[in-house]
Amino acid sequence: MPGRIPARRPTPARWAHHGAEQSGCARVAPGAGNGAGPGRIEAVNAQVETVIDLxxxxxxxxxxxxxxxxxxxxxxxxxxxxxxxxxxxxxxxxxxxxxxxxxxxxxxxxxxxxxxxxxxxxxxxxxxxxxxxxxxxxxxxxxxxxxxxxxxxxxxxxxxxxxxxxxxxxxxxxxxxxxxxxxxxxxxxxxxxxxxxxxxxxxxxxxxxxxxxxxxxxxxxxxxxxxxxxxxxxxxxxxxxxxxxxxxxxxxxxxxxxxxxxxxxxxxxxxxxxxxxxGEFGLRPAMTLQAEVTLVKKVAAGQGVSYGHRWIAPRDTTVALVPAGYADGVFRSLSGRFEVWLGGSRHRNVGRVCMDQFMVDLGDNVGGVRPGDTAVLFGGGAGHPRALDWARLLDTIDYEIVCSPRGRAVRRYVGTGR
Structure with a gap:
Protein backbone atom coordinates (compact mmCIF):
# COMPACT_ATOMS: atom_id res chain seq x y z
CA MET A 1 0.00 0.00 0.00
CA PRO A 2 1.45 3.38 -0.99
CA GLY A 3 2.84 5.36 1.93
CA ARG A 4 2.84 2.40 4.28
CA ILE A 5 5.96 2.03 6.43
CA PRO A 6 7.18 -1.57 6.35
CA ALA A 7 7.64 -3.32 9.69
CA ARG A 8 11.23 -3.55 10.87
CA ARG A 9 12.70 -6.74 12.17
CA PRO A 10 14.06 -6.55 15.72
CA THR A 11 17.79 -6.05 15.78
CA PRO A 12 19.72 -8.66 17.81
CA ALA A 13 21.39 -7.13 20.85
CA ARG A 14 23.64 -8.29 23.66
CA TRP A 15 22.05 -8.05 27.09
CA ALA A 16 23.29 -8.70 30.60
CA HIS A 17 21.59 -8.69 33.97
CA HIS A 18 22.53 -5.69 36.08
CA GLY A 19 24.51 -7.82 38.52
CA ALA A 20 26.48 -9.85 35.97
CA GLU A 21 30.25 -9.75 36.17
CA GLN A 22 32.32 -9.40 33.05
CA SER A 23 36.09 -9.71 32.84
CA GLY A 24 36.63 -8.40 36.35
CA CYS A 25 34.07 -5.60 36.18
CA ALA A 26 30.32 -5.42 36.59
CA ARG A 27 27.58 -3.28 35.09
CA VAL A 28 24.73 -2.27 37.33
CA ALA A 29 21.52 -0.37 36.64
CA PRO A 30 21.06 2.83 38.68
CA GLY A 31 19.36 2.06 41.98
CA ALA A 32 20.32 -1.61 42.03
CA GLY A 33 21.49 -2.73 45.43
CA ASN A 34 19.46 -0.16 47.35
CA GLY A 35 16.63 -2.48 48.26
CA ALA A 36 14.32 -0.99 45.63
CA GLY A 37 13.98 -4.20 43.65
CA PRO A 38 15.92 -6.54 41.41
CA GLY A 39 16.99 -3.84 38.96
CA ARG A 40 16.45 -3.63 35.22
CA ILE A 41 18.02 -5.51 32.36
CA GLU A 42 20.58 -3.15 30.84
CA ALA A 43 22.37 -3.16 27.50
CA VAL A 44 26.03 -4.13 27.87
CA ASN A 45 27.17 -1.45 25.42
CA ALA A 46 25.80 1.46 27.45
CA GLN A 47 26.06 4.93 25.95
CA VAL A 48 26.30 6.65 29.35
CA GLU A 49 28.26 5.20 32.27
CA THR A 50 29.30 5.95 35.79
CA VAL A 51 32.57 4.12 36.22
CA ILE A 52 33.30 3.38 39.87
CA ASP A 53 36.90 2.72 40.89
CA LEU A 54 36.81 0.34 43.86
CA GLY A 279 42.84 20.62 49.66
CA GLU A 280 42.10 17.03 48.70
CA PHE A 281 43.72 15.35 51.74
CA GLY A 282 45.19 12.61 49.54
CA LEU A 283 41.74 11.34 48.50
CA ARG A 284 40.98 9.95 45.03
CA PRO A 285 37.59 10.51 43.34
CA ALA A 286 35.94 7.15 42.70
CA MET A 287 33.28 8.14 40.15
CA THR A 288 33.76 9.02 36.49
CA LEU A 289 30.72 10.03 34.44
CA GLN A 290 31.34 9.41 30.77
CA ALA A 291 29.50 8.87 27.50
CA GLU A 292 30.29 7.61 24.03
CA VAL A 293 30.35 10.14 21.20
CA THR A 294 27.54 9.37 18.75
CA LEU A 295 28.18 11.80 15.92
CA VAL A 296 30.83 14.26 14.68
CA LYS A 297 29.79 16.84 12.11
CA LYS A 298 30.79 20.12 10.50
CA VAL A 299 28.90 23.32 11.31
CA ALA A 300 29.39 26.41 9.17
CA ALA A 301 29.99 29.88 10.57
CA GLY A 302 26.69 31.59 11.39
CA GLN A 303 24.77 28.36 11.97
CA GLY A 304 22.99 27.74 15.27
CA VAL A 305 23.27 24.63 17.43
CA SER A 306 20.58 22.95 19.56
CA TYR A 307 17.20 24.30 20.72
CA GLY A 308 16.65 28.01 20.35
CA HIS A 309 20.03 28.47 18.67
CA ARG A 310 21.41 29.99 21.85
CA TRP A 311 24.86 29.38 20.39
CA ILE A 312 25.79 30.49 16.89
CA ALA A 313 29.05 29.17 15.42
CA PRO A 314 31.45 32.14 15.18
CA ARG A 315 33.53 30.28 12.56
CA ASP A 316 33.48 27.08 10.57
CA THR A 317 33.84 24.41 13.19
CA THR A 318 33.26 20.78 14.13
CA VAL A 319 30.88 19.62 16.85
CA ALA A 320 30.47 16.29 18.60
CA LEU A 321 27.17 14.91 19.86
CA VAL A 322 27.31 13.28 23.31
CA PRO A 323 24.20 11.15 24.07
CA ALA A 324 23.62 12.23 27.68
CA GLY A 325 21.15 14.84 28.85
CA TYR A 326 19.15 16.05 31.79
CA ALA A 327 17.29 12.73 31.93
CA ASP A 328 20.66 11.17 32.73
CA GLY A 329 21.73 13.77 35.30
CA VAL A 330 23.39 16.39 33.08
CA PHE A 331 21.75 19.54 34.40
CA ARG A 332 20.07 21.73 31.77
CA SER A 333 21.24 24.79 33.69
CA LEU A 334 24.82 23.84 32.77
CA SER A 335 24.10 24.65 29.12
CA GLY A 336 27.05 26.43 27.55
CA ARG A 337 28.95 26.48 30.85
CA PHE A 338 30.74 23.15 31.24
CA GLU A 339 33.53 21.25 29.52
CA VAL A 340 34.24 17.61 28.80
CA TRP A 341 37.53 15.76 28.36
CA LEU A 342 37.58 14.42 24.81
CA GLY A 343 40.36 13.64 22.37
CA GLY A 344 43.08 14.51 24.86
CA SER A 345 41.83 17.98 25.80
CA ARG A 346 38.87 19.89 27.18
CA HIS A 347 36.03 21.05 24.95
CA ARG A 348 33.12 23.28 25.92
CA ASN A 349 29.47 22.41 25.59
CA VAL A 350 27.66 24.61 23.06
CA GLY A 351 23.93 25.07 22.79
CA ARG A 352 21.31 23.83 25.19
CA VAL A 353 21.61 20.57 27.06
CA CYS A 354 18.64 18.48 25.93
CA MET A 355 16.85 15.57 27.57
CA ASP A 356 19.02 13.00 25.79
CA GLN A 357 22.06 14.79 24.38
CA PHE A 358 24.35 17.79 24.23
CA MET A 359 26.94 19.13 21.81
CA VAL A 360 30.56 20.18 22.28
CA ASP A 361 32.67 22.41 20.07
CA LEU A 362 35.77 20.64 18.70
CA GLY A 363 37.02 23.58 16.61
CA ASP A 364 39.38 22.17 13.99
CA ASN A 365 39.20 18.78 15.73
CA VAL A 366 42.96 18.50 15.96
CA GLY A 367 42.48 15.56 18.34
CA GLY A 368 40.76 13.59 15.62
CA VAL A 369 37.63 12.86 17.67
CA ARG A 370 35.40 10.23 16.06
CA PRO A 371 32.13 8.48 16.90
CA GLY A 372 32.81 5.86 19.55
CA ASP A 373 35.33 7.99 21.46
CA THR A 374 34.71 8.58 25.16
CA ALA A 375 33.76 11.98 26.53
CA VAL A 376 34.47 12.36 30.27
CA LEU A 377 31.94 14.70 31.86
CA PHE A 378 33.62 14.55 35.25
CA GLY A 379 36.08 12.22 36.91
CA GLY A 380 39.32 11.95 38.78
CA GLY A 381 41.85 11.61 35.98
CA ALA A 382 44.50 14.15 34.99
CA GLY A 383 42.87 16.98 33.06
CA HIS A 384 39.34 15.74 33.67
CA PRO A 385 36.65 18.13 34.79
CA ARG A 386 35.72 17.39 38.42
CA ALA A 387 32.39 17.00 40.15
CA LEU A 388 33.45 20.07 42.11
CA ASP A 389 33.59 22.08 38.85
CA TRP A 390 29.92 21.31 38.23
CA ALA A 391 29.08 22.08 41.85
CA ARG A 392 30.63 25.52 41.65
CA LEU A 393 28.81 26.30 38.41
CA LEU A 394 25.51 25.22 39.97
CA ASP A 395 26.07 26.83 43.39
CA THR A 396 25.82 23.49 45.16
CA ILE A 397 28.15 20.82 46.59
CA ASP A 398 29.76 17.89 44.86
CA TYR A 399 27.70 15.51 47.02
CA GLU A 400 24.70 16.48 44.88
CA ILE A 401 26.68 16.09 41.66
CA VAL A 402 27.72 12.47 42.22
CA CYS A 403 24.15 11.67 43.28
CA SER A 404 22.78 13.08 40.00
CA PRO A 405 23.64 10.43 37.33
CA ARG A 406 20.48 8.44 36.66
CA GLY A 407 18.15 7.39 33.87
CA ARG A 408 20.15 5.53 31.24
CA ALA A 409 23.46 5.91 33.05
CA VAL A 410 24.73 2.39 33.79
CA ARG A 411 27.16 1.77 36.62
CA ARG A 412 30.37 -0.14 35.86
CA TYR A 413 33.02 -1.19 38.37
CA VAL A 414 36.76 -1.30 37.87
CA GLY A 415 39.43 -2.42 40.32
CA THR A 416 39.13 -4.99 43.06
CA GLY A 417 38.98 -2.78 46.16
CA ARG A 418 41.72 -4.87 47.70
Whole structure:
Protein backbone atom coordinates (compact mmCIF):
# COMPACT_ATOMS: atom_id res chain seq x y z
CA MET A 1 0.00 0.00 0.00
CA PRO A 2 1.45 3.38 -0.99
CA GLY A 3 2.84 5.36 1.93
CA ARG A 4 2.84 2.40 4.28
CA ILE A 5 5.96 2.03 6.43
CA PRO A 6 7.18 -1.57 6.35
CA ALA A 7 7.64 -3.32 9.69
CA ARG A 8 11.23 -3.55 10.87
CA ARG A 9 12.70 -6.74 12.17
CA PRO A 10 14.06 -6.55 15.72
CA THR A 11 17.79 -6.05 15.78
CA PRO A 12 19.72 -8.66 17.81
CA ALA A 13 21.39 -7.13 20.85
CA ARG A 14 23.64 -8.29 23.66
CA TRP A 15 22.05 -8.05 27.09
CA ALA A 16 23.29 -8.70 30.60
CA HIS A 17 21.59 -8.69 33.97
CA HIS A 18 22.53 -5.69 36.08
CA GLY A 19 24.51 -7.82 38.52
CA ALA A 20 26.48 -9.85 35.97
CA GLU A 21 30.25 -9.75 36.17
CA GLN A 22 32.32 -9.40 33.05
CA SER A 23 36.09 -9.71 32.84
CA GLY A 24 36.63 -8.40 36.35
CA CYS A 25 34.07 -5.60 36.18
CA ALA A 26 30.32 -5.42 36.59
CA ARG A 27 27.58 -3.28 35.09
CA VAL A 28 24.73 -2.27 37.33
CA ALA A 29 21.52 -0.37 36.64
CA PRO A 30 21.06 2.83 38.68
CA GLY A 31 19.36 2.06 41.98
CA ALA A 32 20.32 -1.61 42.03
CA GLY A 33 21.49 -2.73 45.43
CA ASN A 34 19.46 -0.16 47.35
CA GLY A 35 16.63 -2.48 48.26
CA ALA A 36 14.32 -0.99 45.63
CA GLY A 37 13.98 -4.20 43.65
CA PRO A 38 15.92 -6.54 41.41
CA GLY A 39 16.99 -3.84 38.96
CA ARG A 40 16.45 -3.63 35.22
CA ILE A 41 18.02 -5.51 32.36
CA GLU A 42 20.58 -3.15 30.84
CA ALA A 43 22.37 -3.16 27.50
CA VAL A 44 26.03 -4.13 27.87
CA ASN A 45 27.17 -1.45 25.42
CA ALA A 46 25.80 1.46 27.45
CA GLN A 47 26.06 4.93 25.95
CA VAL A 48 26.30 6.65 29.35
CA GLU A 49 28.26 5.20 32.27
CA THR A 50 29.30 5.95 35.79
CA VAL A 51 32.57 4.12 36.22
CA ILE A 52 33.30 3.38 39.87
CA ASP A 53 36.90 2.72 40.89
CA LEU A 54 36.81 0.34 43.86
CA UNK A 55 40.56 0.70 44.33
CA UNK A 56 39.97 4.41 44.94
CA UNK A 57 37.35 3.54 47.58
CA UNK A 58 39.84 1.28 49.35
CA UNK A 59 42.57 3.92 49.11
CA UNK A 60 40.28 6.57 50.61
CA UNK A 61 39.33 4.35 53.54
CA UNK A 62 43.00 3.72 54.28
CA UNK A 63 43.63 7.49 54.21
CA UNK A 64 40.73 8.05 56.59
CA UNK A 65 41.99 5.36 58.95
CA UNK A 66 45.28 7.24 59.19
CA UNK A 67 43.49 10.50 59.99
CA UNK A 68 41.30 8.69 62.55
CA UNK A 69 44.40 8.04 64.67
CA UNK A 70 43.16 4.82 66.21
CA UNK A 71 39.43 5.51 66.22
CA UNK A 72 37.35 3.01 64.27
CA UNK A 73 35.94 3.96 60.87
CA UNK A 74 32.26 3.63 60.01
CA UNK A 75 31.94 3.98 56.24
CA UNK A 76 28.66 5.70 55.38
CA UNK A 77 27.02 4.01 52.39
CA UNK A 78 23.57 5.61 52.54
CA UNK A 79 21.71 6.63 49.37
CA UNK A 80 23.07 3.59 47.54
CA UNK A 81 26.59 4.54 48.48
CA UNK A 82 26.19 8.16 47.40
CA UNK A 83 25.12 6.71 44.04
CA UNK A 84 28.29 4.59 43.78
CA UNK A 85 26.59 1.32 44.77
CA UNK A 86 26.19 0.53 48.45
CA UNK A 87 27.03 -3.16 48.34
CA UNK A 88 30.18 -2.83 46.25
CA UNK A 89 31.41 0.20 48.19
CA UNK A 90 30.69 -1.53 51.49
CA UNK A 91 32.74 -4.56 50.51
CA UNK A 92 35.67 -2.44 49.36
CA UNK A 93 35.52 -0.27 52.49
CA UNK A 94 35.40 -3.24 54.85
CA UNK A 95 38.24 -4.88 52.96
CA UNK A 96 40.32 -1.74 53.49
CA UNK A 97 39.75 -1.77 57.23
CA UNK A 98 36.45 -0.01 57.89
CA UNK A 99 34.96 -1.49 61.05
CA UNK A 100 31.27 -0.70 60.51
CA UNK A 101 28.77 0.65 57.99
CA UNK A 102 26.24 3.46 58.27
CA UNK A 103 22.99 3.95 56.33
CA UNK A 104 19.81 5.92 56.85
CA UNK A 105 16.96 3.43 56.62
CA UNK A 106 16.13 -0.11 57.65
CA UNK A 107 15.59 -0.97 53.99
CA UNK A 108 19.12 0.15 53.09
CA UNK A 109 20.55 -1.94 55.92
CA UNK A 110 18.53 -5.01 54.94
CA UNK A 111 19.83 -4.74 51.37
CA UNK A 112 23.38 -5.01 52.70
CA UNK A 113 22.46 -8.01 54.80
CA UNK A 114 20.78 -9.65 51.80
CA UNK A 115 24.07 -9.25 49.92
CA UNK A 116 25.83 -11.29 52.60
CA UNK A 117 27.46 -8.43 54.51
CA UNK A 118 27.75 -9.37 58.18
CA UNK A 119 29.61 -6.32 59.57
CA UNK A 120 27.86 -4.05 62.10
CA UNK A 121 25.37 -1.74 60.38
CA UNK A 122 23.74 1.33 61.91
CA UNK A 123 20.61 2.93 60.41
CA UNK A 124 19.51 6.27 61.86
CA UNK A 125 16.67 7.89 59.92
CA UNK A 126 13.45 5.88 60.05
CA UNK A 127 9.76 6.62 60.39
CA UNK A 128 7.80 5.39 63.38
CA UNK A 129 6.24 2.58 61.32
CA UNK A 130 9.52 1.31 59.85
CA UNK A 131 10.07 -2.45 59.82
CA UNK A 132 11.96 -2.60 63.10
CA UNK A 133 11.12 -6.28 63.48
CA UNK A 134 13.08 -7.07 60.32
CA UNK A 135 15.97 -4.91 61.50
CA UNK A 136 16.08 -6.70 64.85
CA UNK A 137 15.97 -10.11 63.17
CA UNK A 138 18.86 -9.11 60.91
CA UNK A 139 21.00 -7.81 63.77
CA UNK A 140 20.89 -4.21 62.56
CA UNK A 141 21.63 -1.41 65.00
CA UNK A 142 18.78 1.11 65.15
CA UNK A 143 19.42 4.79 65.76
CA UNK A 144 16.72 6.20 68.04
CA UNK A 145 15.89 9.93 67.96
CA UNK A 146 12.74 10.20 70.05
CA UNK A 147 10.79 8.53 72.83
CA UNK A 148 8.06 7.58 70.36
CA UNK A 149 10.61 5.85 68.18
CA UNK A 150 12.05 3.99 71.17
CA UNK A 151 8.54 2.80 72.03
CA UNK A 152 8.10 1.54 68.46
CA UNK A 153 11.35 -0.42 68.69
CA UNK A 154 10.24 -1.77 72.08
CA UNK A 155 7.02 -3.10 70.58
CA UNK A 156 8.86 -4.81 67.75
CA UNK A 157 11.39 -6.39 70.11
CA UNK A 158 8.69 -7.59 72.50
CA UNK A 159 6.57 -9.06 69.72
CA UNK A 160 9.53 -10.86 68.17
CA UNK A 161 10.99 -12.10 71.41
CA UNK A 162 14.48 -10.86 70.54
CA UNK A 163 16.32 -7.82 71.98
CA UNK A 164 16.90 -4.83 69.74
CA UNK A 165 20.31 -3.19 69.47
CA UNK A 166 19.88 0.57 69.68
CA UNK A 167 21.98 3.72 69.68
CA UNK A 168 20.81 7.10 70.85
CA UNK A 169 21.14 9.91 68.37
CA UNK A 170 21.19 13.09 70.43
CA UNK A 171 20.64 16.61 69.13
CA UNK A 172 23.66 18.71 70.10
CA UNK A 173 22.76 21.80 68.09
CA UNK A 174 22.05 20.82 64.49
CA UNK A 175 18.33 20.87 65.36
CA UNK A 176 17.54 18.20 62.84
CA UNK A 177 17.33 14.48 63.63
CA UNK A 178 18.14 13.52 67.22
CA UNK A 179 16.67 13.39 70.74
CA UNK A 180 15.88 16.88 71.99
CA UNK A 181 17.35 18.12 75.26
CA UNK A 182 13.84 18.45 76.71
CA UNK A 183 12.88 14.84 76.00
CA UNK A 184 16.24 13.25 76.77
CA UNK A 185 15.79 12.69 80.56
CA UNK A 186 12.48 10.89 80.10
CA UNK A 187 13.89 8.77 77.27
CA UNK A 188 16.83 7.74 79.47
CA UNK A 189 14.45 6.56 82.19
CA UNK A 190 12.54 4.41 79.73
CA UNK A 191 15.74 3.09 78.19
CA UNK A 192 17.05 2.12 81.63
CA UNK A 193 13.97 -0.06 82.15
CA UNK A 194 14.23 -1.65 78.71
CA UNK A 195 17.89 -2.49 79.28
CA UNK A 196 17.05 -4.04 82.65
CA UNK A 197 14.31 -6.11 81.02
CA UNK A 198 16.76 -7.14 78.26
CA UNK A 199 14.35 -5.80 75.68
CA UNK A 200 17.14 -3.71 74.16
CA UNK A 201 20.90 -3.66 74.06
CA UNK A 202 22.27 -0.13 74.43
CA UNK A 203 25.26 0.21 72.12
CA UNK A 204 26.16 3.83 71.44
CA UNK A 205 25.48 7.54 71.68
CA UNK A 206 26.10 9.66 68.59
CA UNK A 207 25.33 13.04 67.11
CA UNK A 208 25.95 15.13 63.99
CA UNK A 209 27.80 18.40 63.41
CA UNK A 210 26.43 21.63 61.97
CA UNK A 211 29.66 23.42 60.95
CA UNK A 212 32.20 20.65 60.35
CA UNK A 213 33.28 22.21 57.05
CA UNK A 214 34.37 25.27 59.05
CA UNK A 215 36.90 23.63 61.41
CA UNK A 216 37.39 26.68 63.62
CA UNK A 217 33.71 27.54 64.01
CA UNK A 218 32.82 27.99 67.71
CA UNK A 219 29.60 25.96 67.35
CA UNK A 220 31.75 22.84 66.96
CA UNK A 221 33.16 23.34 70.44
CA UNK A 222 29.69 23.93 71.87
CA UNK A 223 28.42 20.77 70.20
CA UNK A 224 31.31 18.81 71.66
CA UNK A 225 30.48 20.11 75.12
CA UNK A 226 26.82 19.23 74.71
CA UNK A 227 27.77 15.76 73.41
CA UNK A 228 29.94 15.06 76.44
CA UNK A 229 27.07 16.22 78.67
CA UNK A 230 24.64 13.77 77.06
CA UNK A 231 27.09 10.92 77.67
CA UNK A 232 27.39 11.94 81.32
CA UNK A 233 23.61 12.09 81.66
CA UNK A 234 23.30 8.55 80.35
CA UNK A 235 25.91 7.32 82.80
CA UNK A 236 23.96 8.93 85.65
CA UNK A 237 21.18 6.49 84.75
CA UNK A 238 23.65 3.59 84.74
CA UNK A 239 23.67 3.54 80.93
CA UNK A 240 27.25 3.05 79.78
CA UNK A 241 27.54 3.24 75.95
CA UNK A 242 29.88 0.77 74.32
CA UNK A 243 31.05 3.55 72.02
CA UNK A 244 30.36 7.20 71.18
CA UNK A 245 30.82 8.94 67.84
CA UNK A 246 30.42 12.42 66.40
CA UNK A 247 32.85 13.11 63.53
CA UNK A 248 31.81 13.18 59.89
CA UNK A 249 34.26 13.42 56.95
CA UNK A 250 35.33 17.00 57.64
CA UNK A 251 35.84 16.45 61.37
CA UNK A 252 37.70 13.19 60.69
CA UNK A 253 40.18 15.11 58.55
CA UNK A 254 40.54 18.30 60.59
CA UNK A 255 39.33 17.88 64.20
CA UNK A 256 40.97 14.98 66.06
CA UNK A 257 39.35 16.22 69.30
CA UNK A 258 36.01 15.12 67.84
CA UNK A 259 37.05 11.58 66.92
CA UNK A 260 36.01 9.78 70.14
CA UNK A 261 35.66 6.00 69.59
CA UNK A 262 34.52 6.01 65.98
CA UNK A 263 34.41 8.36 63.00
CA UNK A 264 31.67 8.35 60.36
CA UNK A 265 33.07 9.59 57.02
CA UNK A 266 30.71 9.79 54.09
CA UNK A 267 31.76 11.93 51.13
CA UNK A 268 35.48 11.39 51.80
CA UNK A 269 35.04 7.64 51.27
CA UNK A 270 34.14 8.51 47.68
CA UNK A 271 37.23 10.65 47.22
CA UNK A 272 35.69 14.11 47.39
CA UNK A 273 37.04 16.66 49.84
CA UNK A 274 34.49 17.94 52.38
CA UNK A 275 36.52 21.17 52.61
CA UNK A 276 37.84 21.81 49.08
CA UNK A 277 39.54 25.07 50.02
CA UNK A 278 41.84 23.11 52.35
CA GLY A 279 42.84 20.62 49.66
CA GLU A 280 42.10 17.03 48.70
CA PHE A 281 43.72 15.35 51.74
CA GLY A 282 45.19 12.61 49.54
CA LEU A 283 41.74 11.34 48.50
CA ARG A 284 40.98 9.95 45.03
CA PRO A 285 37.59 10.51 43.34
CA ALA A 286 35.94 7.15 42.70
CA MET A 287 33.28 8.14 40.15
CA THR A 288 33.76 9.02 36.49
CA LEU A 289 30.72 10.03 34.44
CA GLN A 290 31.34 9.41 30.77
CA ALA A 291 29.50 8.87 27.50
CA GLU A 292 30.29 7.61 24.03
CA VAL A 293 30.35 10.14 21.20
CA THR A 294 27.54 9.37 18.75
CA LEU A 295 28.18 11.80 15.92
CA VAL A 296 30.83 14.26 14.68
CA LYS A 297 29.79 16.84 12.11
CA LYS A 298 30.79 20.12 10.50
CA VAL A 299 28.90 23.32 11.31
CA ALA A 300 29.39 26.41 9.17
CA ALA A 301 29.99 29.88 10.57
CA GLY A 302 26.69 31.59 11.39
CA GLN A 303 24.77 28.36 11.97
CA GLY A 304 22.99 27.74 15.27
CA VAL A 305 23.27 24.63 17.43
CA SER A 306 20.58 22.95 19.56
CA TYR A 307 17.20 24.30 20.72
CA GLY A 308 16.65 28.01 20.35
CA HIS A 309 20.03 28.47 18.67
CA ARG A 310 21.41 29.99 21.85
CA TRP A 311 24.86 29.38 20.39
CA ILE A 312 25.79 30.49 16.89
CA ALA A 313 29.05 29.17 15.42
CA PRO A 314 31.45 32.14 15.18
CA ARG A 315 33.53 30.28 12.56
CA ASP A 316 33.48 27.08 10.57
CA THR A 317 33.84 24.41 13.19
CA THR A 318 33.26 20.78 14.13
CA VAL A 319 30.88 19.62 16.85
CA ALA A 320 30.47 16.29 18.60
CA LEU A 321 27.17 14.91 19.86
CA VAL A 322 27.31 13.28 23.31
CA PRO A 323 24.20 11.15 24.07
CA ALA A 324 23.62 12.23 27.68
CA GLY A 325 21.15 14.84 28.85
CA TYR A 326 19.15 16.05 31.79
CA ALA A 327 17.29 12.73 31.93
CA ASP A 328 20.66 11.17 32.73
CA GLY A 329 21.73 13.77 35.30
CA VAL A 330 23.39 16.39 33.08
CA PHE A 331 21.75 19.54 34.40
CA ARG A 332 20.07 21.73 31.77
CA SER A 333 21.24 24.79 33.69
CA LEU A 334 24.82 23.84 32.77
CA SER A 335 24.10 24.65 29.12
CA GLY A 336 27.05 26.43 27.55
CA ARG A 337 28.95 26.48 30.85
CA PHE A 338 30.74 23.15 31.24
CA GLU A 339 33.53 21.25 29.52
CA VAL A 340 34.24 17.61 28.80
CA TRP A 341 37.53 15.76 28.36
CA LEU A 342 37.58 14.42 24.81
CA GLY A 343 40.36 13.64 22.37
CA GLY A 344 43.08 14.51 24.86
CA SER A 345 41.83 17.98 25.80
CA ARG A 346 38.87 19.89 27.18
CA HIS A 347 36.03 21.05 24.95
CA ARG A 348 33.12 23.28 25.92
CA ASN A 349 29.47 22.41 25.59
CA VAL A 350 27.66 24.61 23.06
CA GLY A 351 23.93 25.07 22.79
CA ARG A 352 21.31 23.83 25.19
CA VAL A 353 21.61 20.57 27.06
CA CYS A 354 18.64 18.48 25.93
CA MET A 355 16.85 15.57 27.57
CA ASP A 356 19.02 13.00 25.79
CA GLN A 357 22.06 14.79 24.38
CA PHE A 358 24.35 17.79 24.23
CA MET A 359 26.94 19.13 21.81
CA VAL A 360 30.56 20.18 22.28
CA ASP A 361 32.67 22.41 20.07
CA LEU A 362 35.77 20.64 18.70
CA GLY A 363 37.02 23.58 16.61
CA ASP A 364 39.38 22.17 13.99
CA ASN A 365 39.20 18.78 15.73
CA VAL A 366 42.96 18.50 15.96
CA GLY A 367 42.48 15.56 18.34
CA GLY A 368 40.76 13.59 15.62
CA VAL A 369 37.63 12.86 17.67
CA ARG A 370 35.40 10.23 16.06
CA PRO A 371 32.13 8.48 16.90
CA GLY A 372 32.81 5.86 19.55
CA ASP A 373 35.33 7.99 21.46
CA THR A 374 34.71 8.58 25.16
CA ALA A 375 33.76 11.98 26.53
CA VAL A 376 34.47 12.36 30.27
CA LEU A 377 31.94 14.70 31.86
CA PHE A 378 33.62 14.55 35.25
CA GLY A 379 36.08 12.22 36.91
CA GLY A 380 39.32 11.95 38.78
CA GLY A 381 41.85 11.61 35.98
CA ALA A 382 44.50 14.15 34.99
CA GLY A 383 42.87 16.98 33.06
CA HIS A 384 39.34 15.74 33.67
CA PRO A 385 36.65 18.13 34.79
CA ARG A 386 35.72 17.39 38.42
CA ALA A 387 32.39 17.00 40.15
CA LEU A 388 33.45 20.07 42.11
CA ASP A 389 33.59 22.08 38.85
CA TRP A 390 29.92 21.31 38.23
CA ALA A 391 29.08 22.08 41.85
CA ARG A 392 30.63 25.52 41.65
CA LEU A 393 28.81 26.30 38.41
CA LEU A 394 25.51 25.22 39.97
CA ASP A 395 26.07 26.83 43.39
CA THR A 396 25.82 23.49 45.16
CA ILE A 397 28.15 20.82 46.59
CA ASP A 398 29.76 17.89 44.86
CA TYR A 399 27.70 15.51 47.02
CA GLU A 400 24.70 16.48 44.88
CA ILE A 401 26.68 16.09 41.66
CA VAL A 402 27.72 12.47 42.22
CA CYS A 403 24.15 11.67 43.28
CA SER A 404 22.78 13.08 40.00
CA PRO A 405 23.64 10.43 37.33
CA ARG A 406 20.48 8.44 36.66
CA GLY A 407 18.15 7.39 33.87
CA ARG A 408 20.15 5.53 31.24
CA ALA A 409 23.46 5.91 33.05
CA VAL A 410 24.73 2.39 33.79
CA ARG A 411 27.16 1.77 36.62
CA ARG A 412 30.37 -0.14 35.86
CA TYR A 413 33.02 -1.19 38.37
CA VAL A 414 36.76 -1.30 37.87
CA GLY A 415 39.43 -2.42 40.32
CA THR A 416 39.13 -4.99 43.06
CA GLY A 417 38.98 -2.78 46.16
CA ARG A 418 41.72 -4.87 47.70
Missing amino acids: DAIAHNVRVLREFAQGAGVMAVVKADGYNHGAVEVARAALGAGAAELGVTTVAEALALRAAGITAPILCWLNTIDADYAAAIAAGIEIGVSSLAQLRAVERAATAGGHPATISLKVDTGLNRNGVSAAEYPQLLRVLRRLVDEQTVRFRAIFSHLAHADEPEHPVLDRQRERFVETIAQAKEHGLEPEQVHLANSAATLTRPDLHFDLVRPGIAVYGLSPIPEL
